[in-house]
Amino acid sequence: MTASLGYLGALIATNLRAGFARPGTAAMQLVLMAVNNLIFFVVWALYFERFPSLRGWGQADVAMLYGVVAFGYGVSVALAGGVRDLARTIVDGGLDVHLGRPRHPLPSLLMSRSIPAGFGDAASAFVLWLWIGDRTLGDLPLLVLLSLAGGVVMLASIAIAQCAVFWWPGTVKLADQFWEVLVMISVYPQHVFGGGVRLVLFTVLPVAFMSQVPVEAVREADLLKALSVVAAAIVYGALAVVVFDRGLRRYASGNRMVVNRS
Amino acid sequence: MSAAAAIDVDNLAKSFRVRRRVGLSTLFRREPATEVAAVRGISFSIRPGERVAFIGPNGAGKSTTLKMLTGILTPSAGHAEVAGFVPWLERRKLARRIGILFGQRSQLWYHLPVKDSLELIARIYGLDRVHAAARLDRLASTLAIADLLERPVAQLSLGQRLRCEIAAALMHAPPILLLDEPTIGLDVSAKASLRDHLIQLSTEEGTTILLTSHDTGDIERICERALVIDKGLLLLDQPLATLRAQHLRHRLVTLMTEEESPSLDLPGVAVASREPHRTSFAVDLGLIQVERVVATALERFSVRDLAIENPPLDDVIRDIYRGAEARVT
Numbered sequence: 001m002t003a004s005l006g007y008l009g010a011l012i013a014t015n016l017r018a019g020f021a022r023p024g025t026a027a028m029q030l031v032l033m034a035v036n037n038l039i040f041f042v043v044w045a046l047y048f049e050r051f052p053s054l055r056g057w058g059q060a061d062v063a064m065l066y067g068v069v070a071f072g073y074g075v076s077v078a079l080a081g082g083v084r085d086l087a088r089t090i091v092d093g094g095l096d097v098h099l100g101r102p103r104h105p106l107p108s109l110l111m112s113r114s115i116p117a118g119f120g121d122a123a124s125a126f127v128l129w130l131w132i133g134d135r136t137l138g139d140l141p142l143l144v145l146l147s148l149a150g151g152v153v154m155l156a157s158i159a160i161a162q163c164a165v166f167w168w169p170g171t172v173k174l175a176d177q178f179w180e181v182l183v184m185i186s187v188y189p190q191h192v193f194g195g196g197v198r199l200v201l202f203t204v205l206p207v208a209f210m211s212q213v214p215v216e217a218v219r220e221a222d223l224l225k226a227l228s229v230v231a232a233a234i235v236y237g238a239l240a241v242v243v244f245d246r247g248l249r250r251y252a253s254g255n256r257m258v259v260n261r262s
Numbered sequence: 263m264s265a266a267a268a269i270d271v272d273n274l275a276k277s278f279r280v281r282r283r284v285g286l287s288t289l290f291r292r293e294p295a296t297e298v299a300a301v302r303g304i305s306f307s308i309r310p311g312e313r314v315a316f317i318g319p320n321g322a323g324k325s326t327t328l329k330m331l332t333g334i335l336t337p338s339a340g341h342a343e344v345a346g347f348v349p350w351l352e353r354r355k356l357a358r359r360i361g362i363l364f365g366q367r368s369q370l371w372y373h374l375p376v377k378d379s380l381e382l383i384a385r386i387y388g389l390d391r392v393h394a395a396a397r398l399d400r401l402a403s404t405l406a407i408a409d410l411l412e413r414p415v416a417q418l419s420l421g422q423r424l425r426c427e428i429a430a431a432l433m434h435a436p437p438i439l440l441l442d443e444p445t446i447g448l449d450v451s452a453k454a455s456l457r458d459h460l461i462q463l464s465t466e467e468g469t470t471i472l473l474t475s476h477d478t479g480d481i482e483r484i485c486e487r488a489l490v491i492d493k494g495l496l497l498l499d500q501p502l503a504t505l506r507a508q509h510l511r512h513r514l515v516t517l518m519t520e521e522e523s524p525s526l527d528l529p530g531v532a533v534a535s536r537e538p539h540r541t542s543f544a545v546d547l548g549l550i551q552v553e554r555v556v557a558t559a560l561e562r563f564s565v566r567d568l569a570i571e572n573p574p575l576d577d578v579i580r581d582i583y584r585g586a587e588a589r590v591t
Contacts, residue, residue: 021414100362
């Protein structure tokens with residue numbers, strides 16, 4: 001157990017060092033992403049200037065939601081940015097190196113790349129929560145915890161979609177589009193939807209656990225909702241491992257020249 | 263299965279299901295899958311400490327076999343044991359007993375100093391800091407990479423990178439080393455240096471080496487025995503001395519001279535190709551030594567440059583085929 005934790009710690013540290021190997025570029029990406037998120041929120045500010053409520057939600061609620069997604073997604077890709085290349089790595093035969101090691105290949109695959117801009121996403125979350133979202137410092141621990149759990153759901157969902165290439169190798173681009181769609185839907189309030197769409201948002205595209213439910217848990221101080229987000233992180237995380245392991249049985253390897261470029 | 267074997271392979275086979283799908287017409291019509299046999303039931307056994315070349319042309323089944331022996335691919339039929347483990351059933355246990363180098367893939371982090379990657383690999387194998395540092399020192403000295411450890415991988419030449427890749431494959435001191443095209447893309451001196459390092463490691467640590475290569479030089483310099491595979495079938499399994507005597511009988515000596523068209527009237531020497539000031543001679547090693555040909559050339563002509571080359575592997579395979587056909591008829 002200690003050795004495994006030590007290994008994961010070393011993997012995270014190495015990945016971050018690689019991500020920040022060119023610190024000037026990384027810092028620029030980080031700052032630009034934070035600014036980009038805040039500029040994007042101007043659209044919502046303009047909306048709420050004209051319409052004060054979106055079915056009971058105000059600007060502060062949407063800011064909290066946007067911050068939850070930005071933090072969860074940002075930390076996920078900053079630490080485990082390899083998830084976005086997973087399908088391509090599988091198709092190119094890039095699992096070979098990871099499979100030759102005495103560890104489960106998924107952590108080293110996910111943490112084979114760090115996207116520094118993710119920390120810019122995470123930084124913008126604090127501005128959105130504390131300044132526009134009217135939350136207090138006391139709310140931060142729960143917001144951070146639930147955002148991270150939502151980030152795990154997002155990471156697991158993207159990983160599952162990318163694993164589809166084990167069965168259908170031609171779906172690499174589709175897997176790329178999946179995470180873009182997932183992030184795009186998650187930054188919109190989902191309480192406006194009902195019936196069948198809600199069912200989809202809680203299952204196939206589990207964006208509800210990445211944004212809506214964490215926000216409701218903090219807003220309504222609802223322990224059950226908070227626990228459901230943590231449970232979703234565990235369930236979707238385990239599902240991603242199961243799908244990856246099942247897909248691995250179909251892995252056919254490949255022979256292209258690949259260097260670990262982080 | 264041989265009890266003392268480092269690698270034991272029995273009738274191993276692998277086929278892939280391939281579905282041809284081209285164009286819109288096949289969007290809603292599922293083409294039937296066809297089975298393509300990559301490896302067709304090969305058997306061999308390798309003793310601990312032996313250095314064996316696994317050779318054959320592109321698509322022969324070398325890499326597929328190696329990937330089955332590392333547990334990366336599951337065979338369609340047959341059995342194998344590596345270091346006492348069935349690779350595809352006990353992949354993670356086996357990983358502690360073997361080192362793998364895929365010449366076309368990297369274990370190193372591109373933008374980080376080499377040392378960072380090697381230290382992470384030590385953690386992957388659960389080595390404590392003291393053992394990892396001692397092992398790193400030893401590999402740095404044997405592979406002559408001490409001055410490369412602090413340099414980012416991005417700044418290394420291909421030869422330097424491959425030496426570091428070998429260090430990565432050997433950090434956990436595995437008794438068996440599996441190398442897939444270790445010298446691919448290297449220039450002549452980098453190849454020679456890498457081969458020397460591999461021989462030194464194998465001799466000092468008793469490491470069993472199984473390597474695939476296209477390069478007859480790898481086979482001759484590193485290995486004691488050769489397995490020749492083509493179209494998924496094992497054509498030949500014999501000591502290198504026998505292979506050399508039977509199939510590596512020629513060398514190509516190319517001379518760049520001041521003279522426009524030099525000629526050598528020596529037994530076993532024939533002109534293979536000729537351009538002004540550049541002549542290639544095919545040397546039959548059964549009749550004359552290369553050293554004598556070179557010495558005679560240096561004595562008679564003003565030589566600006568010369569090169570001694572092995573026959574291409576394709577020629578060797580063709581020769582083996584010719585031998586097999588002759589035996590049949």
